[in-house]
Amino acid sequence: MKLHGTEVRLKALALLNAGARNADVGRLLGVPAGTVAYWRHQDRAERDECPGRHAPLCPRCDGRALDGAAYAYLLGLYLGDGHIIRYSGHRVPSLMITCADQWPGLMDECETAMRAVFPDNSVCRARKQGCRNVKVYSNHLPCLFPQHGPGRKHERRIALERWQREIVDAHPWSFVRGLVHSDGCRNINWTTRLVGGVRKRYEYPRYWFTNVSDDIRRLYTDTLDRLGVEWKECTRHGRSYNISVARRESVALMDAHIGPKY
Incomplete structure (x- = not known):
């Protein structure tokens, strides 16, 4: 040499x-x-001019500005289909949101929200069978998602901190949208009724939200209450799992701000 x-x-x-x-x-x-x-x-x-020399700033630790609407949406996704993990040999933990391949638009929205919340960090998609894990690496993930902890979400208490509640109160539809995009759907239900002595089929749209965590369902329904959306709790095998929104006025509200997955 x-x-x-x-x-x-x-x-x-x-x-x-x-x-x-x-x-x-x-x-x-x-x-x-x-x-x-x-x-x-x-x-x-x-000379302290090297790009990337300084670690990305954190809204909680350093006071960096935070995109509230993007964060509320990402928080909803995290509470439904997300988790934070630190792989063996990796110095930095990652946030992963699992998105089914059948919803490419949802995948795009998830990535856009991640880039808005973590503007100085790289976002990627990891291919899995039938889905993609949209990922971002950051040492400040526990700062922004204090609900992270050992075990499954439904096996531990999930509550928003005061600063998170303020963001959700300011951007409630973004939060509900994230929850529905992760653990909810919009579908068409049907029933029959007698009209002039003839039984006719009647179809109507309904929003479902399914999560086994009592705390996460309560966060969803409390936000719906503040938005004036009527809901009903449904059980599965004797346990509360599903939240249904089926009243015409409430479905119209949900359609205006959420709509079907795509």
Whole structure:
């Protein structure tokens, strides 16, 4: 391996600071372009000008501005289909939201919300059978999602902190949209009724939200109450699992702000 002295390095840095390109400096001084690039990176780092040198700021720790609507939506997704995990050998935990392949629009919205909440972090999609995990890595995930903890969500208490409640109160439809996009759906139910002695089929839209956590269902229904949406709790095998919204006026409200998954 050929070593280059301090004099060559200083000449290279002088040319680079004057606006020369890495490749041109390398050819002029007989130095590999990769070495020139490393010298440039090292020099900028020593002068505290290196991109990526500073860790991304956190809204909770550093007071960085937070997109409230995007956060409320992402919080709803997290409470439904998300989890935070730190893989063995990884220094940084990741937030993963699992999105079915049949809902590409939902996947796009999830990624857009992640980028808005974590503007300085990379977002990616990991392919799984029948779905994608939309992921972001950040050391500040526990700061923004204090509901994270050991065990399944329905086996531990889930409650919003005061600052989260303020965001949800300011952006309730974004929160409800995230919950419905994760653990809910809009479908068409039907029944029959006698009209003039003839039994006719009658169809009507309904929104369902299904989650085994009593706390998460309560967060959903409390928000619906504040929005003026009427709901009904339904049971499955004697247990409360489903929240139904079927009244025409309430479905119209949900349609105006949520609509079917896509």
